[in-house]
Amino acid sequence: MPQQPSAPAEGPPVNIASQVGAATFSRFLMNTTRRFPYPFAPVLSRGLGVPLTAVTSLIAVNQVTGLLSIFFGPLGDRRGYRVMMLLGVSMLAVGMAAAGFLPFYGVVMLALFLAGLGKSIFDPALQAFVGAYVPYHRRGLAIGLIEMSWSAASLLGIPLVGLLIDSWNWRAPFFAISGLALLGFVIVARVIPASGSSQKTDRVPPGIKAAWRQLRAEPAALGGLGFAFWVSAANDNLFVVYGVWLEKSFGLSVVALGLATTVIGVAELLGEGMTASLADRLGLKRSVLFSLSLSVGAYAVLPLLGGSLPAALGGLFVLFITVEYTIVTAMSLFTEVLPGARATMMAGYLAAASLGRVAGALLGGLVWSAGGMGAIAPVSAVLSGLALASMGRGFKHWRK
Numbered sequence: 001m002p003q004q005p006s007a008p009a010e011g012p013p014v015n016i017a018s019q020v021g022a023a024t025f026s027r028f029l030m031n032t033t034r035r036f037p038y039p040f041a042p043v044l045s046r047g048l049g050v051p052l053t054a055v056t057s058l059i060a061v062n063q064v065t066g067l068l069s070i071f072f073g074p075l076g077d078r079r080g081y082r083v084m085m086l087l088g089v090s091m092l093a094v095g096m097a098a099a100g101f102l103p104f105y106g107v108v109m110l111a112l113f114l115a116g117l118g119k120s121i122f123d124p125a126l127q128a129f130v131g132a133y134v135p136y137h138r139r140g141l142a143i144g145l146i147e148m149s150w151s152a153a154s155l156l157g158i159p160l161v162g163l164l165i166d167s168w169n170w171r172a173p174f175f176a177i178s179g180l181a182l183l184g185f186v187i188v189a190r191v192i193p194a195s196g197s198s199q200k201t202d203r204v205p206p207g208i209k210a211a212w213r214q215l216r217a218e219p220a221a222l223g224g225l226g227f228a229f230w231v232s233a234a235n236d237n238l239f240v241v242y243g244v245w246l247e248k249s250f251g252l253s254v255v256a257l258g259l260a261t262t263v264i265g266v267a268e269l270l271g272e273g274m275t276a277s278l279a280d281r282l283g284l285k286r287s288v289l290f291s292l293s294l295s296v297g298a299y300a301v302l303p304l305l306g307g308s309l310p311a312a313l314g315g316l317f318v319l320f321i322t323v324e325y326t327i328v329t330a331m332s333l334f335t336e337v338l339p340g341a342r343a344t345m346m347a348g349y350l351a352a353a354s355l356g357r358v359a360g361a362l363l364g365g366l367v368w369s370a371g372g373m374g375a376i377a378p379v380s381a382v383l384s385g386l387a388l389a390s391m392g393r394g395f396k397h398w399r400k
Helices: 016-035 041-048 052-071 073-079 081-101 105-133 136-167 172-191 208-216 219-239 242-250 254-282 284-305 309-334 342-371 373-394
Strands: none
Touching (some): 016 052, 016 081, 016 105, 016 136, 052 073, 052 105, 052 342, 073 208, 073 342, 081 105, 081 172, 136 254, 136 284, 136 309, 208 342, 219 284, 219 309, 219 342, 219 373, 242 254, 242 373, 254 309, 284 373
16 A cells, blocks of 8 residues: 555654554454454363353453444544554453453453453544545555454464463463553554544544434445444354354364364455455445345355255355455445544444344344254345345445
């Protein structure tokens, strides 16, 4: 990405590529923290001396923090994006250090809460920073590269966590992430400009309530929030049961299920890479509507692929490419919906997506019990159709 010439007058020109790279390092740590408790839940259960169900509660606490982002997004628009990024990464560092030094269930729960809250503060500020500094015609490239930190957490972060646990003990990853988060704090403080917000312009609302009033008054913003909820619900409705589907249909072992998760991680990486390389050229809004339509079809045909393991894995692979491309490209688009309150918009998006994931996870168990994959896939297809309707209605008259 080229150097962006439209930096605020109070600071020197900034190198956007190095700034995005610096912030993405911290985001990789946050994403790794979000994802590693899933595969290592039994290890955490034994280390803490608690039942496995208690560890799933830790995961839920980490996930639900996304709903709290709505209280911090407007602060990013007023106080500056760097301030919020530093606050988020410092929460990660403190929480992980506490879990490492005080290996008790309550402390680990607090640590994952702080890590999740830090991510919910950090992500909207970073996305808003990109929206403010990267030209719109390069937005897909920037957001696509940033979002590669999500798949990297699965393909690189989780295996490294496994090596740390195997070489030392279950507390080692907490110490390592805390130390790296401190490094990330220093890098963000040195590289991201203090003027990294639009707070100096007259477009910024005077307060938090005004910021949310501005969001509610914009049809495209409401369409984006509806999209985030429905597409996340559709994805988690499937995600919480795909392992059970593969296990029951093909008798896969735990190791084989881990390999299946790698297939999904590679699909996510390709989806993010496609956003970086294609979305700007095809047009962000057009790309979201097209790929979301493809994902509806990908959900619908999934039950037909249950007779063969390669076909089932191939179907999941294509599905997760389309879903990831849709979500990441939509993020790129949404950074331009409210130019005067970008962090507010992205915080609203994150909160709506978190609520959708909770709803989808709860729905998935019930739908699976009622009809297996033959019921899961159509429900996810319908939910994705609702996301498509939200986008179409909200963005019908929207122009950059």
